[in-house]
Amino acid sequence: MGMRLVSYIGSKAIGFLADIGGVAILLKEILFNLPRLFKNFHLTTEQMVFIGVNSLPLIIFVSIFTGAVSSVQAAYQFHNYVPMRYLGTAVGKAVVIELGPVLTALVVSGRVGAAIAAELGTMKVTEQIDALETLAIDPIHYLVVPRFIAGITMLPILVLFSDLVAILGALVVAVVFVDVSAHTFLSGLKMFFHLSDLFAGLFKALIFGGIITTIGCYQGFKTTGGAEGVGTSTTRAVVISSVLILVADYVIASFLFG
Amino acid sequence: MIEIVDLHKSFGDNKVLDGVNLTISKGETTTIIGRSGVGKSVLLKHIIGLVKPDEGKILIDGEDITLCKNEKLVELRQRFGMLFQGSALFDSMTVQENVGLGLREHTKLPEEEIREIVREKLRLVGLSGVENSKPAELSGGMKKRVGLARAIAMSPEYILYDEPTTGLDPIMADAINYLIIRMKNELNITSIAVTHDIVSAYKISNRIAMIYEGKIIFVGTPEEVKNTDDPIVRQFVEGRATGIIKAV
Ligand SMILES: Nc1ncnc2c1ncn2[C@@H]1O[C@H](COP(=O)(O)OP(=O)(O)OP(=O)(O)O)[C@@H](O)[C@H]1O
Numbered sequence: 001m002g003m004r005l006v007s008y009i010g011s012k013a014i015g016f017l018a019d020i021g022g023v024a025i026l027l028k029e030i031l032f033n034l035p036r037l038f039k040n041f042h043l044t045t046e047q048m049v050f051i052g053v054n055s056l057p058l059i060i061f062v063s064i065f066t067g068a069v070s071s072v073q074a075a076y077q078f079h080n081y082v083p084m085r086y087l088g089t090a091v092g093k094a095v096v097i098e099l100g101p102v103l104t105a106l107v108v109s110g111r112v113g114a115a116i117a118a119e120l121g122t123m124k125v126t127e128q129i130d131a132l133e134t135l136a137i138d139p140i141h142y143l144v145v146p147r148f149i150a151g152i153t154m155l156p157i158l159v160l161f162s163d164l165v166a167i168l169g170a171l172v173v174a175v176v177f178v179d180v181s182a183h184t185f186l187s188g189l190k191m192f193f194h195l196s197d198l199f200a201g202l203f204k205a206l207i208f209g210g211i212i213t214t215i216g217c218y219q220g221f222k223t224t225g226g227a228e229g230v231g232t233s234t235t236r237a238v239v240i241s242s243v244l245i246l247v248a249d250y251v252i253a254s255f256l257f258g
Numbered sequence: 259m260i261e262i263v264d265l266h267k268s269f270g271d272n273k274v275l276d277g278v279n280l281t282i283s284k285g286e287t288t289t290i291i292g293r294s295g296v297g298k299s300v301l302l303k304h305i306i307g308l309v310k311p312d313e314g315k316i317l318i319d320g321e322d323i324t325l326c327k328n329e330k331l332v333e334l335r336q337r338f339g340m341l342f343q344g345s346a347l348f349d350s351m352t353v354q355e356n357v358g359l360g361l362r363e364h365t366k367l368p369e370e371e372i373r374e375i376v377r378e379k380l381r382l383v384g385l386s387g388v389e390n391s392k393p394a395e396l397s398g399g400m401k402k403r404v405g406l407a408r409a410i411a412m413s414p415e416y417i418l419y420d421e422p423t424t425g426l427d428p429i430m431a432d433a434i435n436y437l438i439i440r441m442k443n444e445l446n447i448t449s450i451a452v453t454h455d456i457v458s459a460y461k462i463s464n465r466i467a468m469i470y471e472g473k474i475i476f477v478g479t480p481e482e483v484k485n486t487d488d489p490i491v492r493q494f495v496e497g498r499a500t501g502i503i504k505a506v
């Protein structure tokens with residue numbers, strides 16, 4: 001019993017280390033393949049449409065409510081303690097630094113990370129990736145780099161939209177339900193607004209985009225065992241990238257603001 | 259010429275190849291026969307460098323593909339075409355894009371010309387009018403033939419066929435046999451075919467090699483296979499459930 005537990009933990013630990021190594025190798029290969037990015041650039045633009053444009057409606061929907069709820073919550077906590085002219089300040093900071101990047105990334109990891117893992121996983125188990133190789137085409141160049149580049153460029157853009165829409169949502173709620181005037185809200189927003197906060201948020205988004213696409217591709221390539229294996233990879237891609245997004249968020253925050 | 263020297267491969271505890279030795283001469287068609295699960299597909303994948311052996315080497319005109327990487331591997335692979343057992347068509351691409359992918363990647367031919375080559379290769383495998391279909395819309399036998407067209411699209415020196423006639427009707431199967439023979443005769447292509455179709459093996463092969471328990475136990479011309487006394491080979495080509503090879 002004790003031995004079994006030890007060997008179970010041991011094998012999990014080895015698997016974990018192997019995954020870290022695997023992701024590191026994948027990142028290295030992506031790096032080495034970057035110079036050839038513009039050969040087959042249409043693959044990258046296709047992924048940009050898929051990851052960026054097609055995620056936009058969902059991101060806008062989620063962001064309106066994120067902004068709205070943060071306005072309501074902040075107002076509730078300010079009540080009788082903090083003047084409402086700081087409502088815009090608090091909501092703006094929260095959205096731009098945290099909520100916009102993290103929620104966007106989590107939503108995109110559910111939509112895009114899962115899709116990448118499922119697509120590449122299916123290609124793996126049906127030998128399409130082998131077939132690419134027999135045609136002397138590098139799957140890293142052909143499949144991974146376009147997704148990676150689309151991820152790190154589209155996430156910041158999605159986050160810009162998310163920030164904007166969330167603040168708009170917050171503003172509407174502030175005006176309609178909290179009885180703060182638009183002028184008060186906006187001047188509060190501007191008061192302590194630092195461009196560096198915005199850039200910090202966008203930098204996070206870039207990292208999150210890298211995480212989502214790299215993990216999606218890694219899990220896809222690692223898939224074995226038919227439809228069931230594809231299901232497992234897809235779930236893993238979403239769970240692992242979500243966890244990594246939150247961890248990375250903390251690490252980046254403690255570097256930038258710590 | 260392809261020389262397979264003392265090739266070993268295990269997946270975990272499953273020892274699949276246990277010292278395979280086989281030489282494939284230029285301009286000949288060699289057929290590999292053997293029971294399901296014996297490692298025929300795995301052997302083909304070694305030859306094109308998709309699977310790395312635990313031990314042994316595979317010399318392609320003297321160059322060991324098991325040691326090749328990056329540019330060298332790309333260069334070697336461009337001299338090969340491979341038909342996969344399960345076709346392995348890219349399901350996000352049309353038939354036309356599947357067959358033309360290698361040409362679009364590796365040559366600077368104008369689009370017009372690529373389309374013409376694709377049409378020609380599809381015609382060779384008896385397909386027309388499906389250029390714009392997706393693989394999901396095709397029957398199993400049609401997929402196999404698109405896979406075949408893709409394998410020959412770049413006019414490779416070497417073609418590896420994993421069960422080229424499986425899933426085809428007898429008439430189409432024979433047409434594919436003739437295609438393989440013609441490519442050898444007219445273009446001097448060296449081929450390795452894996453098949454369970456003994457009739458086809460007799461027709462297309464210069465030599466037939468039988469793999470059994472991880473080794474090549476017999477190599478000979480179709481005539482030699484027909485006349486052999488080897489009990490394992492006889493049992494296999496005659497398709498008898500009783501004998502040295504246990505059916506279950
Ligand atoms: N990627 C892999 N991982 C683990 N085991 C594998 C892998 N590929 C093949 N095998 C195992 O290797 C053995 C040989 O498989 P292979 O596909 O080469 O058989 P085959 O001779 O082509 O059979 P068939 O005639 O049915 O196609 C099987 O036992 C299979 O389970």
Ligand SMILES: [Mg+2]
Nearest residue numbers: 298299343420
């Ligand atoms: Mg096979």
